[in-house]
Amino acid sequence: MGVVRKTKHLEQVLRVFRQSSDPLSARMLLDALPNEVNKSTVYRMLDKLEDDGVIHSFMTLEHIRFYALCKGCSSGQRVDSHAHFQCTSCKRVSCFSDEIVLPIPEKARITSVQVLFTGQCQSCLS
Ligand SMILES: [Zn+2]
Ligand SMILES: [Zn+2]
Incomplete structure (x- = not known):
C-alpha cells in the first residue's frame, strides 16, 4: 500500500517536471501537486531523484534551490556542466543548453559545480 502511494507520488512529481519548461523549486512543485503529498515526501523524492541523476539542482540568488530534469546526464557523471540563468527582473530561472568547460583544479575532488x-x-528586455 505504502509502496503504491510512493510510486504514484513519484509519477506525479515527474509529470510536473515534464510539463514545465522551467526549473522548479520545491515550493512550486508542492503547489502543483495534490494536497495529500506532504513537504517531507517531496524533499525526499527530490533528493532521491537527484542521486539517481534524473534531476539536478542549483541555487538562485535568493538561495532557493531549483530543480530541473537532466537531459543525458547520469548518476555516474555527477558534475553538471551547463550553466543556469536567473532574470533579476522577473526572477525566472532557466537551464542553458550549452555545455560550459571549466578548468578543474588538480588535487581536488569536485563533486558539483554551479555557474x-x-x-x-x-x-524583460523587450
Ligand atoms: Zn525576465
Ligand atoms: Zn540545469
Whole structure:
C-alpha cells in the first residue's frame, strides 16, 4: 500500500517536471501537486531523484534551490556542466543548453559545480 502511494507520488512529481519548461523549486512543485503529498515526501523524492541523476539542482540568488530534469546526464557523471540563468527582473530561472568547460583544479575532488548567470531575460528586455 505504502509502496503504491510512493510510486504514484513519484509519477506525479515527474509529470510536473515534464510539463514545465522551467526549473522548479520545491515550493512550486508542492503547489502543483495534490494536497495529500506532504513537504517531507517531496524533499525526499527530490533528493532521491537527484542521486539517481534524473534531476539536478542549483541555487538562485535568493538561495532557493531549483530543480530541473537532466537531459543525458547520469548518476555516474555527477558534475553538471551547463550553466543556469536567473532574470533579476522577473526572477525566472532557466537551464542553458550549452555545455560550459571549466578548468578543474588538480588535487581536488569536485563533486558539483554551479555557474549562475544573472541579468535580464529576453521578455524583460523587450
Ligand atoms: Zn525576465
Ligand atoms: Zn540545469
